[in-house]
Amino acid sequence: xxxxxxxxxxxxxxxxxxxxxKCEQNLGHDTMYWYKQDxxxxxxxxxxxxxxxxxxxxxxxxxxxxxSPDKAHLNLHINSLxxxxxxxxxxxxxxxxxxxxTQYFGPGTRLTVL
Amino acid sequence: xxNIDQPTEMTATEGAIVQINCTYQxxxxxxxFWYQQHAGEAPTFLSYNVLDGLEEKGRFSSFLSRSKxxxxxxxxxxxxxxxxxxxxxxxxxGNQGGKLIFGQGTELSVKP
Numbered sequence: 210x211x212x213x214x215x216x217x218x219x220x221x222x223x224x225x226x227x228x229x230x231k232c233e234q235n236l237g238h239d240t241m242y243w244y245k246q247d248x249x250x251x252x253x254x255x256x257x258x259x260x261x262x263x264x265x266x267x268x269x270x271x272x273x274x275x276x277s278p279d280k281a282h283l284n285l286h287i288n289s290l291x292x293x294x295x296x297x298x299x300x301x302x303x304x305x306x307x308x309x310x311t312q313y314f315g316p317g318t319r320l321t322v323l
Numbered sequence: 324x325x326n327i328d329q330p331t332e333m334t335a336t337e338g339a340i341v342q343i344n345c346t347y348q349x350x351x352x353x354x355x356f357w358y359q360q361h362a363g364e365a366p367t368f369l370s371y372n373v374l375d376g377l378e379e380k381g382r383f384s385s386f387l388s389r390s391k392x393x394x395x396x397x398x399x400x401x402x403x404x405x406x407x408x409x410x411x412x413x414x415x416x417g418n419q420g421g422k423l424i425f426g427q428g429t430e431l432s433v434k435p
Contacts, residue, residue, distance in 0.1 A: 213365075240421060250408060252366065252425040265422055299365060306421045308353045308373060308414060314365040 212236050213315035215300050221321045222290055229286045230318045232300030241283040242301040242312060243275060252299070258283055259306060290322045325349045327426035329411050334432045335401055343396045343429045345411030353414040356423060357385050357396045360408045369396070369409075398431075406433045 213234045222228055234241065242265075243255040257265035258277040272288045283300060300315040326348045335341040347355070354373040358366035372378055372387035372394060384397040398405055408428040415422040 242421075250428045252410065252412075252428075254422050254424075257421060259421075303421060309371065310421065311356070311368045311371065312421070312423060313368065314358075316365050317363075 213300060213302055213313050215298075215315040215318050217318060218316060219319050219321075221323065223323055224290055224292060226290050227286070227288045228290060228320070229284055230298055230300075230320075232283045232285070232315055234281055234300075234302040234313075234315075236302055236304075236313065238302040238313075239280060239305045240303045240310070241277065241280075242303075243283065243285050244299045244301060244314075246297045246299060246317070248296070256283075256285075264306075287320075290320075292322050295320055295322045325413075325424050327411055327413060327424060329409075329426040329429045331427065332430045332432070334434060335398075337401055337403060337433055337435050339401050340397065340399050341401060341431065343398070343409050343411075343431065345394045345396070345426055347392050347394070347411070347413050347426075349413050349415070349424060351416035352389065353416050355385075355387055355394050356412045356414065357383075357394075358410040358412065360410060360428065362407075366410055401433050403433050403435070406431060 240259045242257045246252045256275040261277045274286045277283045297317045301312040303310040303312045328346045357369040360366040370385040377386045382399045387394045410428045411426040412423040
């Protein structure tokens with residue numbers, strides 16, 4: 210039933226480790242996104258894929274690497290984790306890039322780097 | 324630059340009406356969205372405006388004035404479950420891949 214799902218929901222890890230977050234949508238959408246929400250609640254776009262092609266890559270450290278194996282999946286791999294990476298990461302999807310297309314968010318992954 | 328401003332916090336009483344304002348200055352405009360986010364949960368879509376005027380959806384309405392760079396979300400007959408953060412977001416122009424630029428959100432507390 211879940212439209213946009215993410216795993217894991219919580220991730221606690223040590224500085225310097227490498228970790229991945231997975232996202233899947235069953236809405237048949239063409240476009241997927243990764244957002245980061247910091248402790249001040251600002252939700253900021255990181256990446257966007259349309260039909261498996263990267264179309265947005267905001268000023269994000271290259272330790273962050275997204276991968277879209279197919280239109281329904283968008284994963285986020287983070288190398289050499291730092292304290293400042295602690296945040297909630299949300300995946301989202303939309304039908305496409307039309308201006309009326311609404312983005313639907315997954316439940317979020319709370320990453321804590323110790 | 325891109326700037327979206329909302330009040331940080333608001334308090335209102337159950338049964339009342341509350342208006343949450345949002346002003347924006349962005350390099351392009353392709354529509355404005357309002358999302359609701361309960362603590363520890365995902366943002367959920369409330370409304371979308373791209374033309375000037377009021378859009379009504381049950382207890383929630385949203386207004387847009389593009390010339391003033393201004394929107395508001397109106398919540399009527401407030402209920403306790405409306406206590407949440409309300410996020411205003413502007414959609415960038417087409418070649419930026421549907422990017423949404425979010426304000427910091429307005430934390431609304433509804434009191435009995």
